[in-house]
Amino acid sequence: MMKRLALLLFVSLIVVPAQAKPPLTEGETDPVMLDLDPYMIKALRGNAKNSSPKNPIAPGRFGxxxxxxxxxxxxxxNKLIQKHDLKLFNGPMLGDVTPTSARVWIRTAGPASFHVVVGDQISPTIQTTAENDxxxxxxxxxxxPWTDYTYTIVLDGEEISHPAFHFKxxxxxxxxxxxxxxxxxxxxxxxxKEAIWKTMADxxxxxxLGLGDNVYIDATERRDVQRLHYYRRMLRREYRDFISQTPVYAVWDDHDMGDNDCAGGPGLNKPWKLPNLSVFQQNWNNPFYSHDDQAPGTWHNFTMGDVEFFMLDGRIYRSDIQDPADTTNTMLGESQxxxxxxxxxQSTAKFKVLCSGTMWHDLADKGGKDSWAGPRFRSERDEIFDLINQERIDGVLLISGDRHRTELWKTDRPGGYPLYEFLSAKVTNMHSHAPRKEAEWSFNEGNFWGEIGFDFAPTDPTVTFKAINQDGNEIKATTFKLSELSHTSNP
Structure with a gap:
C-alpha cells in the first residue's frame, strides 16, 4: 500500500502542471505603478491568484x-494616463544599434505619429495603430561609429526629451x-528589486542581452496576461530609463513563451505559437526574428565591433517529451x-558568443532535465561543439540563463580549446538555486547580472566575465586572452 501511494505521489509530481504565479505588488513605491498596476491587473488578468492548463484563470473583463x-x-x-502624462506609454527602447544606425521602439496611449531626432539625423515618421498594440x-x-548621441522623440508634434535618452x-x-x-x-x-536596473545602467x-524569463507570464493561452506583464515592467521608472539608454536584444525561455519547462515541439500546429510570438515581437526591438519565414522564432544575431552574438531560441521548436507523437531530438529545430x-x-568576428536561455554544461542543470545536457538535446549540442573543432573556429564563448545563480563552467574538448560558459539568471527574482561545487565558481546570494568585457587594445584581445550584484559590487571575475580560446594554442 505504501509503495502504491509513493508511486501515485511521484506520478502526480510529474503530470500536474506548474501554476502561473500572480503578479507581485507588495512594496511598490513607483507613483505610476501605484495607480496603474492594480487597475491593469484587475482588468487584464482578473482576480484569480493562480492558473494552470487544468485550472485556467478566468479572463479579465476584455477576454x-x-x-x-x-x-x-x-x-x-484615460484619467490615469492624463494624470501621469503617459501619452508615451512605454519606451523608448533602443535596439539594433550598428556603427551608423539605431532603432527606437515606443508604445503610445492611442494612435499617434512620431519620429526620432538623433544629432542631425531624423527618422521617417511612424504611425502607431491598434493592430500593432x-x-x-x-x-x-x-x-x-563609436560616437555618443542624445536623442529626442517627437510625438504628435510634441518634443519629448529625458536625461536617459542617449546611447553610443x-x-x-x-x-x-x-x-x-x-x-x-x-x-x-x-x-x-527593480532598482537593480538603475545600478546596471550606471x-x-x-x-x-535578455536570455529569456525576461518577464514571468506562465499563461500560454492568455495574450491579455502576456501583454499585462510587458506593460507593467516597462512602466517602472528604473527599467524605463535603462532601456532608453541601453540597446536591448531578447529571446524567450519557458516562462515568457508558455509555462515552466515548456517545449513547443515541431512545426506551427499548436494554436498558441504564432499569437504568442506576435506579442513577443510587439514588445521587443530585435534586428530580426528568425531568418526563415517558414520557421518563425525569436532567434537572431548581431555584431558589435569584433564580437558576434548569436541569440538562440531553445523553446519554440524544442522536442516536446510530453507529446508522444513528437519523436524529434532537437533544442533548436532544423532551420535554426x-x-x-x-x-x-561564416563569422569573421574575433569572439563569437552563443547565447542560450538554458545551460550548456552537463552538470549545470538538474540532471539535464531542462538543458542542453538532456538526453534528447545532448547530441545536437555536441554537433555544434564538433563543428567548432572541425572548422577550427576560434574565440567561441557560451552564456546561459535559467538557474537562479551565477557561475562559470568549463567544458574540455579533445582536439580543441576549452569552452567556457558564463551563467547568470537572477536579475530580480527572489528564489535561489543552490550553488554547484562542480563549477569553476558559483554564487547565488542577492541579485546580480553578468557583464562581459572586451578589450581589443592589446595585440592579444581579452574577454572578462564579471558577476555584479544589486549594489554594483563585483562578486566574481575571470579573464581570458583570445589566444587561450584558439586551436593554435590548444591543438
Missing part, C-alpha cells in the same frame, strides 16, 4: 485577447576599443540549427 486598446476605452484608465519602431541612419553607436571591426555588455534572465517584476553597458552552424562557419 483572453485584451490589451491597451481595450483599456483606453475606459474613462477611468500602439507600438512603432523608428529607424535612424547616417550616424558616426558601435565600433567598427578593427577598432582597438574597450566595452562591455550586460546579460541576465530570471527577471520577474519584483517592486523591491555601469554603461553597450547592450543588454542550420542557420547557426552556417553562421558560425
Amino acid at each position: 483572453s485577447e485584451g490589451s491597451i486598446v481595450d483599456l483606453l476605452t475606459e474613462p477611468a484608465f 500602439f507600438t512603432g519602431i523608428a529607424y535612424v541612419e547616417g550616424l558616426k 553607436t558601435y565600433p567598427t571591426a578593427g577598432t582597438p576599443a574597450r566595452y562591455s555588455i550586460a546579460f541576465g534572465s530570471g527577471a520577474r517584476y519584483v517592486p523591491t 555601469t554603461q553597458p553597450l547592450a543588454y 540549427k542550420r542557420w547557426l552552424l552556417n553562421s558560425l562557419k
Whole structure:
C-alpha cells in the first residue's frame, strides 16, 4: 500500500502542471505603478491568484485577447494616463544599434505619429495603430561609429526629451576599443528589486542581452496576461530609463513563451505559437526574428565591433517529451540549427558568443532535465561543439540563463580549446538555486547580472566575465586572452 501511494505521489509530481504565479505588488513605491498596476491587473488578468492548463484563470473583463486598446476605452484608465502624462506609454527602447544606425521602439496611449531626432539625423515618421498594440519602431541612419548621441522623440508634434535618452553607436571591426555588455534572465517584476536596473545602467553597458524569463507570464493561452506583464515592467521608472539608454536584444525561455519547462515541439500546429510570438515581437526591438519565414522564432544575431552574438531560441521548436507523437531530438529545430552552424562557419568576428536561455554544461542543470545536457538535446549540442573543432573556429564563448545563480563552467574538448560558459539568471527574482561545487565558481546570494568585457587594445584581445550584484559590487571575475580560446594554442 505504501509503495502504491509513493508511486501515485511521484506520478502526480510529474503530470500536474506548474501554476502561473500572480503578479507581485507588495512594496511598490513607483507613483505610476501605484495607480496603474492594480487597475491593469484587475482588468487584464482578473482576480484569480493562480492558473494552470487544468485550472485556467478566468479572463479579465476584455477576454483572453485584451490589451491597451481595450483599456483606453475606459474613462477611468484615460484619467490615469492624463494624470501621469503617459501619452508615451512605454519606451523608448533602443535596439539594433550598428556603427551608423539605431532603432527606437515606443508604445503610445492611442494612435499617434512620431519620429526620432538623433544629432542631425531624423527618422521617417511612424504611425502607431491598434493592430500593432500602439507600438512603432523608428529607424535612424547616417550616424558616426563609436560616437555618443542624445536623442529626442517627437510625438504628435510634441518634443519629448529625458536625461536617459542617449546611447553610443558601435565600433567598427578593427577598432582597438574597450566595452562591455550586460546579460541576465530570471527577471520577474519584483517592486523591491527593480532598482537593480538603475545600478546596471550606471555601469554603461553597450547592450543588454535578455536570455529569456525576461518577464514571468506562465499563461500560454492568455495574450491579455502576456501583454499585462510587458506593460507593467516597462512602466517602472528604473527599467524605463535603462532601456532608453541601453540597446536591448531578447529571446524567450519557458516562462515568457508558455509555462515552466515548456517545449513547443515541431512545426506551427499548436494554436498558441504564432499569437504568442506576435506579442513577443510587439514588445521587443530585435534586428530580426528568425531568418526563415517558414520557421518563425525569436532567434537572431548581431555584431558589435569584433564580437558576434548569436541569440538562440531553445523553446519554440524544442522536442516536446510530453507529446508522444513528437519523436524529434532537437533544442533548436532544423532551420535554426542550420542557420547557426552556417553562421558560425561564416563569422569573421574575433569572439563569437552563443547565447542560450538554458545551460550548456552537463552538470549545470538538474540532471539535464531542462538543458542542453538532456538526453534528447545532448547530441545536437555536441554537433555544434564538433563543428567548432572541425572548422577550427576560434574565440567561441557560451552564456546561459535559467538557474537562479551565477557561475562559470568549463567544458574540455579533445582536439580543441576549452569552452567556457558564463551563467547568470537572477536579475530580480527572489528564489535561489543552490550553488554547484562542480563549477569553476558559483554564487547565488542577492541579485546580480553578468557583464562581459572586451578589450581589443592589446595585440592579444581579452574577454572578462564579471558577476555584479544589486549594489554594483563585483562578486566574481575571470579573464581570458583570445589566444587561450584558439586551436593554435590548444591543438
